[in-house]
Amino acid sequence: MKDLSLHILDIVQNSVAAEAKVIQITLEIDDRNDYIGLTVNDNGKGMDGDFLKRVADPFTTTRTTRRVGLGIPLLKQNAEQTGGFLRIESEPGMGTKLSVRFVKSHIDCVPMGDVAGTIALLICSYPSIEFSFHVRVNSAEFSVSTTDLNDALGGIPLNDSAVFPMVKEYIASNLDELQITNLG
């Protein structure tokens, strides 16, 4: 996976596949403490303890189309390569929280990529899921949620193709302000 925005898109697909109705994504970029942190919190069907122990192994998947699952192992590898880590907490029937940290100054730390595009794509593709995205760059912050956008659009469906470019532009201009695009 060549950048963090693609990892976010990928990891969130796991929450969607787990039938989550609420998905919270948090991205933190902290220069003083030299890390990039990402958490994805969902209320999907969760995993039991035994499955959880094996989940970072590529041969752990509930897919039926192939025998390997790569999303989590790839992210874990990319994080550990920088001296960071990946952690998953989960409870069957309750949901899952995945947290990952990268050491920001490490030469192998992945670039940010198009975070605005990823978030807009997720929010607009899955209008029945309640997304919230929170980003913090040092002391500056920005949040956006499915509810905020629905309120602003007053009845125009988020998954109409005319809406996506507007939502992407809204998120992108706010992330630009936080100078997220210049990182990595």
Next chain:
Amino acid sequence: MTKVKSLADLKKMKESLQAKIDLREKGDAAENLIQIKVAMATCGIASGAKNVMEFLLEELEKRGINAVITQTGCMGYCYAEPTIEVKLPNADPVVFGYVDTKKADEIIEKYIKNGELVDGIIPVNYESIDNK
């Protein structure tokens, strides 16, 4: 067009968005709707499915084609990612492999607009790809 920087700016776009949608819906009945699914599992994302999906969303809108574009899981054609499924009205769904933005452009211009076949179709014997 002014830049959308706040929710208030977005609110101001409401009327022009609604006008666009009304116009489109007048021209095209629901049964003429084109449905496109983009396979968005790790294999698809790693090989460029996100760009393809954004390209389709933006270009179909620009070119005035009424389509619903959704994400789906792994179709089982990891070797041919990115893959997309296109369902034209009154036709069976067709899966295309190795779709980049250039291929996507060709699919829009030839297959979607004119029903002409283009290279890169994956032969399948299934109904649709709602599996994972």
